[in-house]
Amino acid sequence: MRRRAFLVSVPALALAHATGCADPRSHSQAVYLLVDTSGTYAEEIGKAQLIVNYLLGSLQPGDSLAVARVRSRSFSEKDIIAKATFDQRPSQANAQKRAFKERVETFAATARGSANTDITGGLIQGALFLNETGAGRKTILIFSDMQEELDRATIRDFPIDLKDIRVVAVNVVKLKTDNIDPRRYLGRLEVWQKRVEAAGAREWHVINDLEHLDRLLKS
Amino acid sequence: MADSPFWMIWPGNAALSALTWFVIAMPFLYAARAPMHGLLRSLGQLAGGPLRLAARALLASANEMRERNRAVLLAQGREETGERLAREFERVAVLVKRDLEGYPALQRKLLDEITRVEEDYRKCGEVPPPPPDWVDAVAAIAKIKPNGNELVQRVLEEINRSIREIHDKTLAEYRRAYQSRHKILDGFMPFWRSLDKTLTQADRKMTSLAERASAIDAQMERYEAIVRKTDKAEHALTVSALTQFCISALVLAVAAGGALINFKLIALPMSEMVGAGDYLTASLRTSEVAALVIIFVEATMGLFLMETLRITHLFPRIHNLPELMRRRMMWASFVLLVILAGIEAALALMRDMLIADKQALLQSLAASQAPVADGWLGAIPTAGQMLLGFILPFALAFVAVPLESFINTARTVGGAALVILARAAAVLLRTAGNAIRQLCKLLITLYDVFIVLPLLAERWVKSARPGALRARRVDLEAGKPS
Numbered sequence: 001m002r003r004r005a006f007l008v009s010v011p012a013l014a015l016a017h018a019t020g021c022a023d024p025r026s027h028s029q030a031v032y033l034l035v036d037t038s039g040t041y042a043e044e045i046g047k048a049q050l051i052v053n054y055l056l057g058s059l060q061p062g063d064s065l066a067v068a069r070v071r072s073r074s075f076s077e078k079d080i081i082a083k084a085t086f087d088q089r090p091s092q093a094n095a096q097k098r099a100f101k102e103r104v105e106t107f108a109a110t111a112r113g114s115a116n117t118d119i120t121g122g123l124i125q126g127a128l129f130l131n132e133t134g135a136g137r138k139t140i141l142i143f144s145d146m147q148e149e150l151d152r153a154t155i156r157d158f159p160i161d162l163k164d165i166r167v168v169a170v171n172v173v174k175l176k177t178d179n180i181d182p183r184r185y186l187g188r189l190e191v192w193q194k195r196v197e198a199a200g201a202r203e204w205h206v207i208n209d210l211e212h213l214d215r216l217l218k219s
Numbered sequence: 220m221a222d223s224p225f226w227m228i229w230p231g232n233a234a235l236s237a238l239t240w241f242v243i244a245m246p247f248l249y250a251a252r253a254p255m256h257g258l259l260r261s262l263g264q265l266a267g268g269p270l271r272l273a274a275r276a277l278l279a280s281a282n283e284m285r286e287r288n289r290a291v292l293l294a295q296g297r298e299e300t301g302e303r304l305a306r307e308f309e310r311v312a313v314l315v316k317r318d319l320e321g322y323p324a325l326q327r328k329l330l331d332e333i334t335r336v337e338e339d340y341r342k343c344g345e346v347p348p349p350p351p352d353w354v355d356a357v358a359a360i361a362k363i364k365p366n367g368n369e370l371v372q373r374v375l376e377e378i379n380r381s382i383r384e385i386h387d388k389t390l391a392e393y394r395r396a397y398q399s400r401h402k403i404l405d406g407f408m409p410f411w412r413s414l415d416k417t418l419t420q421a422d423r424k425m426t427s428l429a430e431r432a433s434a435i436d437a438q439m440e441r442y443e444a445i446v447r448k449t450d451k452a453e454h455a456l457t458v459s460a461l462t463q464f465c466i467s468a469l470v471l472a473v474a475a476g477g478a479l480i481n482f483k484l485i486a487l488p489m490s491e492m493v494g495a496g497d498y499l500t501a502s503l504r505t506s507e508v509a510a511l512v513i514i515f516v517e518a519t520m521g522l523f524l525m526e527t528l529r530i531t532h533l534f535p536r537i538h539n540l541p542e543l544m545r546r547r548m549m550w551a552s553f554v555l556l557v558i559l560a561g562i563e564a565a566l567a568l569m570r571d572m573l574i575a576d577k578q579a580l581l582q583s584l585a586a587s588q589a590p591v592a593d594g595w596l597g598a599i600p601t602a603g604q605m606l607l608g609f610i611l612p613f614a615l616a617f618v619a620v621p622l623e624s625f626i627n628t629a630r631t632v633g634g635a636a637l638v639i640l641a642r643a644a645a646v647l648l649r650t651a652g653n654a655i656r657q658l659c660k661l662l663i664t665l666y667d668v669f670i671v672l673p674l675l676a677e678r679w680v681k682s683a684r685p686g687a688l689r690a691r692r693v694d695l696e697a698g699k700p701s
Contacts, residue, residue, distance in 0.1 A: 027498045053584040062496025088494030090487070090573050094580045101584060 030064035030135035031055055031217070032126035034119070035081075036144030037069045042113035047171055048143045051210065052104045058217060061086050061093040064133040067104055068122060070144060071114040073154055075121030081107045085133060116149045120156040123199075127162050138165045139217065145173050146192055163200035168216060170207050248666070249673035256663050263659030270652030274645040281641035288634035289453055293445055295627070296456040300442045307435045314431060318424040325421060332414050339407055343400045457635060464628035470621035474614075478514050481563070481611045484604060486510040488569035514615070517559050521616025523552040531623040560612040567608030571601045 033055065035048045048067075055065055066083035068074070082103040086093035123140060130138040140162070146169055150156055169192065178185035193204045207213050223230040228239045248255070360378055444452035490506035497505035525531045527549035532538055540548065667674060 025498070025501070027501075028496055057581050057584045060495060061490065062494070088496045089491050090495060091491060091576060093495075094576050097580055098583065 026134055026136035028062045028064065028133070028135045029059065029137040029139070029217075030130045030133040031059065031066075031139045031141060032130055033065070033067045033141045033143060034074075034122040034126060035067060035069050036117060036119075036142075037071060037111050038114045038117040038149070040113075041117075041145050041173070042111060044143070044171060044173065045108050045111050047210070049104060049108050051141065051143060051170065051213070053101065054210070054213065055217075056097045056101055058214070059086065059097075061088050061090050064130075064135055065100065066126070066129050067107075068125060069107075069111070070117055070119055070122045070142075072116035072118060072151060073121055074118040075125050077125070079122070079125065080129070083129065116151050116154075117144070117147060118150055118154060118156065119144060119146065119148045120160065121154075123162065123167070124160055127160070127165055130165055140165055140167050141213075142167065142169045143171055144169070145175060146188055147175060160195075160199045162196060165201050166203040166205070167196045167201045168203075168205045168207055168213075170213065171210070172206055172208060245670055245673060249670045249677075252666070252670060255666055259659045259663050259666070263656040267652035267656040267659075270648045270655070274647075274649035274652065277641050277645035277648065281638050281645065284634060284641065285638045288631065288638065289448075291634070292453060292456050292460070292631050293448055295631070296445045296452065297442065300438060300445060304435065304438045304442060307431060307438055311428065311431045311435065314424075314428055318428070325417060329414070329417055332410050332417070336407065336410050336414070339403050339410075342403050457631065460628040460631035461635075463624050464632045467621040467625040467628065471618065471625055474618040474621070477611055477614055478518075480607070481514050481517075481615065482507075482510055484570060484608050484611075485513060485563055485566040487573060488566040489513075491569060491573065513559065513563070517556065517563075517612040518615050518618055520552050520556045520559065521612070522619040522622070524549060524556060524616055525619035527552060531619045533619070533623050533626070556612055556616060560609045563608035563612055564605045565608075567604040568601065571604055 033048070033051065035045065036042075037045070052067055059065055062085075064083070064085040066080055068080045071079060082100050084096050084100050086096050119142060122142075126140045130140065148156075169189070172185075172189065174182075174185055178188075189206055196204045205216060207216065226240065227233060227236040229235040360375070441452070441455075445456070486507050489510045490504070493506050493509050495504065495506055499505055499508055522531070522533065523537070526534050526537045527540075527545050529538065537545070537548065
């Protein structure tokens with residue numbers, strides 16, 4: 001890779017000089033991880049930590065990462081557990097990552113389950129955060145069973161905007177009822193796919209094996 | 220029936236249809252014979268003419284290029300051989316100054332030693348005086364036999380005693396004389412050795428001079444051949460240029476490998492300086508370009524250093540600078556190179572630290588145990604990287620030498636390759652032109668074969684005419700074939 005960069009850089013340097021400008025596109029990546037803390041899914045928080053650690057290890061200087069929890073009402077900055085845009089300098093970025101990891105560990109130790117699950121609110125909040133970063137590649141990871149449960153006062157049945165954002169449902173565990181009738185599980189995922197695609201999302205993926213996440217984030 | 224092609228006059232019978240069309244077309248084709256022949260000939264000339272022209276032009280260009288290449292090659296060769304000759308003469312001058320400067324002293328020493336040897340030799344030749352002449356008379360008397368006379372007996376005894384005394388004295392004298400001559404001969408040895416040593420020295424110096432002289436002769440011969448513009452000289456120069464081109468290309472490839480390692484060493488730490496998130500193109504980071512720029516600057520400084528040291532001659536302006544300015548520039552280049560080498564060593568250290576930091580972070584993220592520090596063993600790669608970072612810029616500085624050779628020989632090799640290409644293209648174009656013309660001739664013949672029946676009819680009609688019959692008869696009488 002480096003060798004190719006070396007060979008490419010000679011003509012590219014001349015070209016950059018000739019055109020007099022650098023590449024204006026953003027090459028950074030922003031990831032927003034929604035962690036479901038409702039009901040029994042709160043037990044999966046350990047896996048969420050693993051994902052956070054993986055993201056910290058793979059994101060580059062200049063990339064952004066935010067971890068937010070999904071509660072009864074999740075459209076709030078207060079639900080963002082930790083967020084950071086890593087410094088351009090690798091040494092500073094590493095220090096930021098260490099601090100980020102500690103904040104997530106503290107949250108994992110004190111997390112409590114919520115009564116309801118507002119995934120839509122978390123998605124809207126995540127989209128706002130990602131658009132603010134101005135990153136070239138934007139991804140929302142939803143660490144949830146994708147079973148949305150809202151109280152009567154919460155209104156979420158309106159179209160949302162997820163334009164140019166890749167949405168990935170991670171570790172979508174099967175509920176007891178899903179085991180009785182798998183169509184419920186598949187139907188739930190299909191409903192979410194339609195909703196996300198209708199919101200203008202670039203891609204929709206479901207990843208239950210965390211090893212596949214690596215390939216997805218690198219693409 | 221409806222499926223039959225439009226040209227089928229006899230549906231379902233393609234052969235008959237084709238024959239019918241052939242018969243219908245034949246008179247028209249016969250009528251159009253002359254213009255069709257002309258058209259085909261014109262087409263052949265239209266396509267073949269420009270191709271032949273292009274081939275000729277290419278050949279002319281190739282010859283011109285060859286002449287120009289030859290002129291440049293010979294000029295380069297003359298310059299190079301001239302420089303070599305000048306260098307040989309300089310060496311001879313140094314030899315003459317160093318060795319023959321002391322020649323008068325050497326000669327004097329030799330003469331002194333020879334004189335001393337001669338004197339000693341003369342001394343060796345000095346023999347002790349022979350015994351007195353009366354010894355013979357005494358000896359004759361001594362031979363007289365004793366007859367009992369006491370007086371005679373006493374005289375003889377006296378003579379005998381005298382003779383013995385004289386004999387002993389003379390013998391002692393001879394022994395002394397030979398002893399002294401042996402001493403003189405013993406004294407010869409150091410002089411002989413010194414003489415031998417001095418002569419060996421002189422011989423060695425003369426041999427060295429003779430070797431240089433033979434080298435000059437060879438260079439002179441080459442120079443003369445170049446001046447005479449012989450084919451042999453041109454061939455030798457071309458082969459030499461090709462060899463140099465290959466060698467310098469190989470060395471440049473090795474240098475490119477060194478530059479790649481250098482790039483790898485400093486690309487990561489450069490992101491600490493210019494940031495890791497800026498991109499010049501979709502896949503090229505600014506930090507990588509910055510690293511590359513540093514390598515280029517180092518190579519440029521090396522180039523200037525070699526230039527100011529007069530090892531390379533890529534920039535005539537630098538070469539023609541006043542001595543003081545040249546020295547200043549040389550020191551400036553050297554100092555900058557040292558600074559850049561120092562920066563590279565620091566960057567190499569930073570790279571190691573960044574990698575270690577990243578490793579520590581990844582280990583903490585993976586919640587695995589931190590590895591046990593391996594003491595001074597762990598410091599070896601760091602020291603090695605720093606050393607490489609410091610040495611590589613200086614190694615890259617020497618790229619100027621093969622680069623110059625590459626540039627100088629590339630003109631010759633490129634020119635020769637261009638000539639070969641132009642000639643090959645000319646041959647191809649000429650072949651294509653000829654092929655097209657022959658094809659047109661073939662088409663004309665085929666056309667005549669196609670309308671062979673009307674042509675036979677035409678010949679028959681012509682031969683049936685009275686004038687034609689007469690002409691044929693005349694031909695037969697003259698023995699000409701019809």
